[in-house]
Amino acid sequence: MEYLLKILLLDEDCNDLYSFLVNDNVLANVIKICRSIDYKKGLEFFLQIGSDRIDNINKSYIDLFPLALIIAISLGVPYINRVSYRFSKHYIEHYLDNISEVEFIERIRNLGLEIERSDGCFSESDLYIAKNNTIVRICYKYRIHFISYLKAVQNLSSTEILWGLPTVYLYRGYVLIENREKVARIFMEYLRNSISNRIKAVSMTCNDTRNLLPNLIKRISSIDQELGNDISNFIKSLNSNNLVVDNKVLKPSKDVQYTDNLSVVNIAEVFKDIKSLISFSENFFPPCIQSILKALITGENLTHHQRFALATFLINLNINIDEILNIFRHSPDFNEKMTRYQLEHLAGLRGSKRRYLPYNCQTMKTLGMCSNECNVKNPLHYTAKKLRSFKQS
Structure with missing residues (x-):
């Protein structure tokens, strides 16, 4: 595992990475694993297809990572992000x-x-006063320099407010952390970003990423024709549902027809x-x-x-x-249970039963999400205006 990680983070170009991913030993191990477990579930796990559950995952899935990575490189950025996350x-x-x-x-x-750990505490802070009037304190045993911290959580802090610099304990240029679980979460985000950015950079040096996967399938088929055909069919099923080609969203069909009575009410x-x-x-x-x-469709990790x-x-x-x-589901950190809960809350199906409206246009501009002058006050007004024009045309 450590060797695999170092290869991922240090290989200089596409040929070096590909040579490692399909060397005889790695390829033999991939074929062995494909024959011994339900390899499609393993690939679906890495490519984040279907359920997002990670419990009860077969530890042998990690041996399928070279195959999953080549598939991801061939399919584009969204899949590279997913594989890196998983x-x-x-x-x-x-x-x-x-x-x-x-x-x-x-x-x-x-x-x-770069992280440091103290046998004692880098600092302490009061947490609460217990019933017996004793003060319960937090011991901060770990610290990361704030620049390294910001690089590690650059995407996480924009999606989960908990990790933003204003909400952490900053002391003498270091972010202090109280427990191992938080350190692991920060490191996971650091590792995800490092792998994803590295693979994207390396894949840019490939003369033709389209040949990586067919060449691999040929090598597998030369050893096990049935397995090669099975993997090829599995990949075809992914391609049929892929919304991204060469890292660009598929263009809309020109043949789509809309009825004259189309309105905001029946858009769905x-x-x-x-x-x-x-x-x-x-x-x-x-x-x-x-x-x-x-x-979102091209695999970017959206902000909150x-x-x-x-x-x-x-x-x-x-x-x-x-x-x-x-x-x-196209989000690299998609969690079905959490996302469903949040959507139902925003739709007024949970909690306060309040249905939330989108930010108005002024707020969208303040948040850096709008640079156009559409002459409307809310994004919903834009769609309603377009629908009226469509019905009148």
């Missing part, structure tokens, strides 16, 4: 959980995140799948929402505000929660 999560939960504290810190440092009726939503968005969504939607804006916009177009959930 690999990092798998590594943290299956390889770092049960090792000693000394080895835990050593592995993190060896993989590039035209959405048969995500591709039809993309087609509709090109014609009827404001530029700000189009931009967020495309960022972007997620809120997109979710509330779609909810107020009366799009089914399940359909919105499927759109958010």
Whole structure:
């Protein structure tokens, strides 16, 4: 595992990485694993297809990572982000959980995140006063320089407010951390970003990423024709549902027809799948929402505000929660249970039963999500205006 990580983070170009991923020993091990377990579930796990559950995962799945990575490189950025996220999560939960504290810190440092641990406390702070009037204090045993911390959580802090610099304990230039679980979460994010950025950079040096996968399938087929055919069919099924080609969102179909009575009330009726939503968005969504939607589909990790804006916009177009959930599956850190809960809360189906509206245009500009002058006050007004123009034309 450590060797695999170092290869991922240090290989200089596409040929070096590919040579490692398909060397005879790695390839033989991949074929062995494919023959001994349900390899499709393993690939679906890494490519984040279907359930997002990570418990009861077969530890042997890690041996499928070279195959999953080549598939991801061939399919584009969204899949590279997903594979990087799943690999990092798998590594943290299956390889770092049960090792000693000394080895835990050593592995993190060896993989590039500068962290320090104290046998005592770098600092303490009051937590609360107990019933017997004793003060319960927090001991901060770990610290990371704030620059290293910001690099590690740059995406996490924009999606989960808990990790932003204003909400952590900053002391003499270091972010102080009180427990191992938080350190593991920070390191997972650091590892995910490092792997994802590295693989994207290396894959850019490939003369033709389209040949990576066919060449691998040929090598597998030369050893096991049936397995090669089976893997090839599995990949074809992924391609048929892939919304991204060469890291660009598929263009909307020119053949889509809309009925004359189309309105905000019945918009959901035209959405048969995500591709039809993309087609509709090109014609009827404001530029700000189009931009967020495309960022999500191409595998970017949206900020908290972007997620809120997109979710509330779609909810107020009366799009089914399940359909919105499927759109958010493209997020590299997708969690079905949490996402469903949040969508239902925003739709007024949980909690206060209040249905939330999207940010107005002024707020969107303040948050840096709008740079156009659409002459409307709310993104929903833009769609309603476009629909009226469509009906009159």
